[in-house]
Amino acid sequence: MEKKLYTVTIFSENHVGLLNQISNVFTRRGLNIETLSVSPSALEGIHKFTVTTESDSDTIEKVVKQIDKRVDIIKSFFNTDEELVYQEIALYKVATDQFLRLGSIEELIRKYNIRILEITENCVVLEKTGHYDETQGLFNELSEKLTILQFIRSGRIAINKSKIERLSDMLDKIESKRNLE
């Protein structure tokens, strides 16, 4: 079956060992986690994981069900790129003297929509947000022209475009049903 990149979004309790529970399911199915991003969600006490992985549609569906089945997981779902607005952030550290010798800094900044975060005697730190191809594009161009001293790219973060039930509404529904019982 054809493989493509899926983005898995997981809402969980904020307990010790949640990442282990999630990664176990990927491990069992032999799926590589391509990117991972974890942070508190908009709802207090609930953490959000965004994971990307290469998979076929059948497997990803089963993986997400098996993650969702864990009792500490509140909700898990998956999307393809077309259904999402997504972003990554990358930081690039280059030597100041090399950077100044580039000559076409303005052009570069405009082309890639770069932000400059820091300039010291020794180094310049650039920031670029965008899709993987875009952050990689800047990396490639910089590498041709100078030495990149350090490079770091974040995991993907994503927001769903489709009209799906909000987690807070879902939790409210569960809560109100519980109060009826």
Next chain:
Amino acid sequence: MKGSYILMESLRAEGVDTIFGYPGGTIIPVFDALYDYLDKFNYTLMRHEQGVVHAAQGYARASGKPGVCIVTSGPGATNVITGIGDAMIDSTPLIVITGQVGTSALGTDAFQEIDMVGITQPISKWAYQIRSANEISIALARAFYIATTGRPGPVVLDFTKNAQVENAEFFHKKCTYYRGYIPSPDINQRQIETAAEIINNAKKPLAIVGQGVVLGHAEDELLKFLTKADIPAASTLLGLSAMPSDFRLNKGFVGMYGNMAPNIKTNECDVLIAIGMRFDDRVTGNVNTYAKQAKIVHLDIDISEIDKNIKSTAKILGNAKETIPALTEKINSAQHKEWVDSFSVYEDTEYKKVIQRELNSQDGKINMGEVVRKVSDATNHNAILVTDVGQNQMAAVRYFQYKQTRSVITSGGLGTMGFGLPAAIGAKIGMPNRTVCMFAGDGGFQMTIQELGTILQSQIGVKMILLNNNYLGMVRQLQELFYNERYSSTLMVNPNFNQIADAYQIRNRHVTHHEELDEAIQDMLSDDKPYLLVVDVEEYGLIYPMTPAGETITNILMPKG
């Protein structure tokens, strides 16, 4: 109140009356508290932590109540891992309490420290570390809720030493809710109607019954459902005894060593109704050729089982106790006489070629099947059958017969050798008024043979039938059939099992000829005390019919001749 006493009170509040355990350094405070509660709990000291967890499984499977284990940290904890995995895959509710070093020593490779939560997360329903006495009451209530609701499973509570000795307030509030955990999905009427329509249009329906029916206490509902639409049904290994053996529509046992008729009919039916089962590969054989002609209606409480192995045409989510009657209401009364009768040609073939020969050995050697059937007959088919794993297991479940539900306790998903003896101890403790017959081979019996010590100390009236062929029989069978009779690592030189039983003061008998069998079984069943019946069986016995692993389920091997 001290943490260890909060644990005792919490267990009491959850209705626990039986505990299996084995003490050790980090759990001593809990055993110290238990000393004050010995009149409140029926506590059994096993001989190995593997025995502890399998006994708790046997107890849970027989009684329907969660099995409670208490063991120490480190090796005590790792010794229960197999049982936790077994309980997870066989949906058995367990509360496994393991000792843990104090929180200040966590992560330091302290003596007998092991990352129990990390190890058991992938193989348990829930694993939680109790780090302070304040958490005990809530953690226990949550543990029981999670272990026993929805699709049951094992819960691990890793109990740090400081939490056992600190003081906190005990309170009990039954847990009925855990955010994000939906134990049993609500019944969806549209799902019921869609499924009912498919079943109403069926000419050749076949139901396959799994343990979900037993776990949901839906045995009566199942029989009403099958009877109303005249649907023949067969069981998975763990679904056995959900229907009585003599129920008109009970067509036996499906899968690798199952009955011919339901396996063949799986690939002839037009609608396959899977009830509380998970299409395990031992049931399906090759999934690419499994029931391709049929519409699949899948009833399960666990949404992650739907479409996991076999794509369903229609699904019904929920507890079988509710979904089966809801479905029964919507289906039409029907007759499928011709279809039901069509099973008999394969039943006759299997009887002539396999069963009759197994039960009436001609060459003087005793077959496993005949021992099993004689024991089943002698208990009037009312006993609880506990098996080990291997040929003994397949012979036992094929030839034992059932009148009551919860009468088969066997390691299905994990296939754990050594399960039988401790599980039988647990089953007898859970159901003291029922006869418990445990069948094991010489291999599996020796994996947990130390539990004879538990039987001696606690006088557990388990009837043990050792089917001794001096081989690891199931592997030997596969070597005979598929590895050119190269019996690598399967021949066993065995001790005198009767002398071992004598040493444990267990009444015993050794049978080598058919003529002695009936009388020996009568002797075994003459009281409610422990008994070991050692039967020398055909060394080269084979279990048939057999569908080799991964083959189309209808590619059934039969004995030669």
